[in-house]
Amino acid sequence: MSKNNMLIREIQQQDNPKIAAAIREVLLEFGVPKIGTTYADEALDIMTETYSGDRKKFFVIASGNNIYGGAGISQLDNYDGNVCELQKMYFKPEARGIGLGSEMMEKCLDFAKSTGFEKCYLETMPYMDNARKLYRKVGFTSIDEPMGDTGHYQCSVWMIKDL
Template identity: 60%
Template sequence: MSTMVIREIQPEDNEQIAKVIRKVLEDLGVPKVGTAYADKALDNLFEAYDKERAVYFVVVEGNSILGGAGISPLDNYEGNICELQKMYFLDEARGCGVGARMMGKCLEKAKEFGFGAVYIETMPYMEAAQKLYKKVGFEYIDAPMGDTGHYSCPVWMLKKL
């Protein structure tokens, strides 16, 4: 764990983080349509988060990216809410506290950017992720917010900042 570093994404990270996210989604059996798997931005995450009030972090060990997560204003939503996006980790980065560290960095940035709340969409069987979300104060909500295009993700959560 001590050799894993969380840092902001760089342009040269794009290809590796896209492969990591797709592998995690495939391993979890997530639909390839209506989820992050199909996002056009997935192959260019550095550019996608290179905008106001957005940031994407990667977890790196040596030269290998093991996962990442980011925050960005919620798409197609009028209000001061951001979305926690593309938080996925390979097996070797799970169960060692890196998810909690990453969550802390993302929530810290969301507060720094002045957002009032953070929104998440996930899958029902991603129980470990939901456990972490609940631990830091996310609560289930009854309907999606904004329009992220992730119509295959039926679990929605919100955390007030």
């Protein structure tokens, strides 16, 4: 599949089951634990509803009726400060290595800036090397402990970026 066949757009109601399936597929591919990670999030099955409202947005990678991944921005849960979180950024193999990660990061971070967030936080797994390379490329730096309380206690890599 080529990048020319794929579009990054805001999530739509009919995308809910497709993005949930895509994210779970990627998590299983990487051997991510099912508990204490995005895999167990109730929000995964109702992404349109989860990302409705002010200062929240979720984007998907679509080609025709197929969804190949996505990412979202929302206020960091259980944190008192003007910090958003880059959430649920996972791509199926067909969407990797063709520049969509950089485009998705730009779209998400532009949205975060436009809504007035001062910093963007993320959590990931230590063995997701390509994701961490992308995060560092756009200016995320590692921090020593988690911020807020996302419920993702299995994630052991925490990063932050000034917006």
